[in-house]
Amino acid sequence: MDTCAPMCEETRDKKQSLIGLSLEELQEICRSEDLPSYAARQMMDWLYVRRATSIDDMTNLSKAARARLSERFCVGIMPPAEAVRSTDGTVKYLFEVNPSSDNQRKHFVEAVFIPDGERATLCVSSQVGCKMHCQFCMTGRQGWHGNLSAGDILNQVFAIPESQQLTNVVLMGMGEPMDNLDAVLKALALMTSTPGMGWSPRRITVSTVGVKGTLERFIRESECHLAISLHAASPEVRSAMMPAERICSMTQLLELLRQYDWSGQRRLSFEYILFRGVNDSMADARRLVRLLEGLHCRVNLIRFHRIPDAELEGTDQDGMLRFRDFLTQHGVFATIRASRGEDVMAACGMLSTLKIRN
């Protein structure tokens, strides 16, 4: 694994990580260390393009500059603490993180690598746990234990062995990205800017239940694709499963989304887990068609992955196909998302590090 375990131990205890810092922050470091300001751009290149794992790798900085920087800083890539491989090739990674809210105890998040032919996607976490308490989600049950920094978010992308193969990143792991938007936007900017990783924002999708204020800011300040966790076609059904509906209703969400143009390259999608007898009738499908009428979007139908003690049950394959066909026949582009990594609790809604904390 191309990581820097000994240095990273040292990082956490004594040194500040450079990964996750912006050009402006690196320029500030250069000023304080008496280095020329162009060294900050060189460091950006080493960190985000050439993937240096130690300051010593940054060979176009003078030896003296590297020695000075190494006294206080390190690259800070933290290897995953554990990896579990599914029979379908999906790999769930566990990362130790240091959320700002609580430095007294160990915290962990999970990221999931999903290879699929030419595509290689990493599902990334943005928080330790989550405040949204969606009934069908293991992370929601865990509660919230802190926000990840931009460095913690990027570390998931950089530290896995398959990092260089990645074609896509989705922020659909643990946490609600709009509830930690400063760090999420900073990580996205470092991934999509030059200097930075220089990825197209079309390779990244951010998923949200919809949080007032921050969602609008995300739409304005990022070009990444947006996925809305809808999971119901009426407010009553949604609020019974998702307390977030009571704070930012689907009516308000759709009103907001309709103010923007989604017909270009930026994709708007709605995620809809099908629950038997709850949201999977043809009346629900009809309501959903009406709800999305005129909006340039797609619907991703997702099979429910059973979690312990959940009363909800998933719709069977025939029911899912019927629901999808109704949507497509009525002009709403809909697909059924393939389930991946269920045997290692890596599938949608199954991520949790609750047991590991206790």
Ligand code: SF4
């Ligand atoms: S589905 Fe997303 S927003 Fe809802 S509890 Fe799980 S992680 Fe949080």
